[in-house]
Amino acid sequence: MKLSTKGKYGLIAMADLAIAYINNPNDSYLVLKTIANKRNISEAYLERIIAKLKKADLVRTQRGSLGGYSLAKHPSEIKVSEVLYELEGKLDVGGCSEVNDKSCKVKENCFSQIVCEEINVKIRDVIENMTIEDVLKSYLNKMKEQ
Amino acid sequence: MKLSTKGKYGLIAMADLAIAYINNPNDSYLVLKTIANKRNISEAYLERIIAKLKKADLVRTQRGSLGGYSLAKHPSEIKVSEVLYELEGKLDVGGCSEVNDKSCKVKENCFSQIVCEEINVKIRDVIENMTIEDVLKSYLNKMKEQ
DNA sequence: CTCCTTTCCAACTAAATAAGTTGGTATTCC
């Protein structure tokens, strides 16, 4: 039931890239090693995570020395759901929401589906209406309060 | 990120017990094998699941022949959260909501926590305000519509 | 009291998933 480290590290990396992007939208490339070291994440592992985000056009890259990773668009244009769906799959709580789930052996009256569907709606509601920019802002507000 | 079969089977068993309970609150013991067969669930596995629910005082038992399992109280008095917390643990989406999470290696500014906490609130909101009776009723309404 | 049916319980195993590593290739700047 937990968010895996893929989703977690992905969000963290996106937030770090977002800070760089806001500071200087034209030239905001960050080196992977920098993020990985700062966050205590395995470099090779983070690379594989961020590669998926590139394939989803959320991140762009510059190769060679002086290269690095940057957001592909403004943090306000990137939904949290886009990041998480790419890294975690569907991110719902119950697998049998599909009509033809062959793997589910429960024959009829699957009561757990009632519960799962209600939770799934709420999860979607949160992550599809929250951008990377929102995450940054929430974080700053949280810091102010303390 | 999925609800495990523990939670799923647990909810299903509770709903089956609830139906028996409503039909006859005084003598509503169901044999485990009956539920397991009806639902295509391994008997031994379901037994271990329901044992946890007993320990949490959600289910009571009668041993020996003519024995079986029954709800310990009315379905309207059993929250879905009680069932799921017992079987799935905390059922939140992010592990680092605790202050002293030693396992988390991310040093600071854990942006994923912002997202997770918002989702966690919503999940709790759903399952702590939904009883086993509600699940049954929702199911019946759903059937009517079709 | 004996047999049958049931719950109860602990230890074991198998399968799947998550998490991370290794060893390299391709680009680009200096």
Next chain:
DNA sequence: GGAATACCAACTTATTTAGTTGGAAAGGAG
């Protein structure tokens, strides 16, 4: 040409999930 970087696939390890096995204890029926 060398250093620094992104890119990529195959492999390994650790953890969790999903069960299974083999019984012991309790209670009712004959």
